[in-house]
Amino acid sequence: MNSISEIIQSWSIIERMLAFFLLAPIAGGVLAGIDRKLSARLQGRYGPPVRQPFFDVLKLFQKERILVNKFQNFPIVLFFLFTVFSGALFFSGASILLAIFSLALAGTFFILGGFSVSSPYSHLGAERELIQMMSYEPMVILVAVGMYQVTGSFTVADIVQHQASLILYLPGVFAGFVYILTIKFRKSPFDLSMSHHAHQELVRGITTEFSGPALGLIEITHWYENVLLLGMVYLFFAFNPWLAIVASLGTYLFEIIIDMNYARFKWQLTFWSSWLFTAVAGVSNIIVLCFLK
Amino acid sequence: MGWFKKSPWLLHYNATSCNGCDIEIIACLTPLYDLERFGIINTGNPKHADILAVTGSVNEKSKQILKNLYDQMPNPKVVVAVGLCAISGCVFQDCYNVLGGADKVLPVDVYVPGCSARPESIIDGVLQACEILEEKYAQQKKAKQSSPKSQTNQRQGFNHE
Numbered sequence: 001m002n003s004i005s006e007i008i009q010s011w012s013i014i015e016r017m018l019a020f021f022l023l024a025p026i027a028g029g030v031l032a033g034i035d036r037k038l039s040a041r042l043q044g045r046y047g048p049p050v051r052q053p054f055f056d057v058l059k060l061f062q063k064e065r066i067l068v069n070k071f072q073n074f075p076i077v078l079f080f081l082f083t084v085f086s087g088a089l090f091f092s093g094a095s096i097l098l099a100i101f102s103l104a105l106a107g108t109f110f111i112l113g114g115f116s117v118s119s120p121y122s123h124l125g126a127e128r129e130l131i132q133m134m135s136y137e138p139m140v141i142l143v144a145v146g147m148y149q150v151t152g153s154f155t156v157a158d159i160v161q162h163q164a165s166l167i168l169y170l171p172g173v174f175a176g177f178v179y180i181l182t183i184k185f186r187k188s189p190f191d192l193s194m195s196h197h198a199h200q201e202l203v204r205g206i207t208t209e210f211s212g213p214a215l216g217l218i219e220i221t222h223w224y225e226n227v228l229l230l231g232m233v234y235l236f237f238a239f240n241p242w243l244a245i246v247a248s249l250g251t252y253l254f255e256i257i258i259d260m261n262y263a264r265f266k267w268q269l270t271f272w273s274s275w276l277f278t279a280v281a282g283v284s285n286i287i288v289l290c291f292l293k
Numbered sequence: 294m295g296w297f298k299k300s301p302w303l304l305h306y307n308a309t310s311c312n313g314c315d316i317e318i319i320a321c322l323t324p325l326y327d328l329e330r331f332g333i334i335n336t337g338n339p340k341h342a343d344i345l346a347v348t349g350s351v352n353e354k355s356k357q358i359l360k361n362l363y364d365q366m367p368n369p370k371v372v373v374a375v376g377l378c379a380i381s382g383c384v385f386q387d388c389y390n391v392l393g394g395a396d397k398v399l400p401v402d403v404y405v406p407g408c409s410a411r412p413e414s415i416i417d418g419v420l421q422a423c424e425i426l427e428e429k430y431a432q433q434k435k436a437k438q439s440s441p442k443s444q445t446n447q448r449q450g451f452n453h454e
Contacts, residue, residue: 044324055299064367204338211340211367
């Protein structure tokens, strides 16, 4: 493992960004495939092959391009670009704050895409996506703040090199982050704006009017996003790379099990529960750290 | 190549069916039959769908909705008529309001017989539809290569009356 990290450290920023750009969709797609297979097994079904998400995306790129209006796909391309940009920043070891803000901007473009069409389902999905964003965004910022308090740096490269274990200083922040990860991964009970499961009351929510290549691009963007978020989980355990990888995958499996066990929440419950959890776990953790230092 | 066969997404529309065939389509999604092992997803959104599964005898009220759904689906697309009502109108074919079959409105590619159609035959029909989907994609590609300019805004869908 040390040799791998040495190789990564010897790469330049551009090489690291390129590695993320090429490897993240493969990792994200495999994770999505494992998700679908495992979900099916938990429901007593056989489930699709693990490569199924790749088949879906390749098929979507072969479909006809239908545009409702000229600007429909423009925000989606920006959504893709900014998500890749924030992931590339994160994995090249740049500032975690910049990565988080860039990710928030990407989410905003996704919402603009939902509002750019006239379908009421898409509008309702976009409104719910806004509510979800308000729910999770405070906790994501608190992750950066907590890491700064422990390591004294916002730079991902410094946080990874930090010798002490972040999880021992930031258990509350980690718990809060896992809570809002359910929203970010679009898992039940928080899959209000769009769901990966077949049927829901909003048709397909925010992606209702996107078809063919645009829908494929949204799916790929989601893979990049998942890899970035699991990278943030990695940082909490970065003192031991093997433990960190196991913890990241464990978190993903935990989210799948949560997904299988809960029915969808209403937006009110989503909103106040995530803010309450952010306040109780995240903010209190940071206040305690203030007194310790 | 061959991605349509691996990931056909299904849209189901109930064109005044008695719900017998609809229950059988839903049964295909249950753990016993598990359509998703073929990569088939029941989308409920025409813009995401490749295959339109129609049940019921199609009457004057559902005709326009059926056309709209078909037109909203991106190419290539296929139509599967599920059950005897969607094939011929079955016992309802003499009713004054009934058109008698999905092929009176749409170009149907696969007929799945049965009253009601059994889940096994529905799955078989959908998988045959996947083959037709591949053929249609190949034809589309050929047409695009032979006349690249005329393809820009061409939609092969249903011709409006």
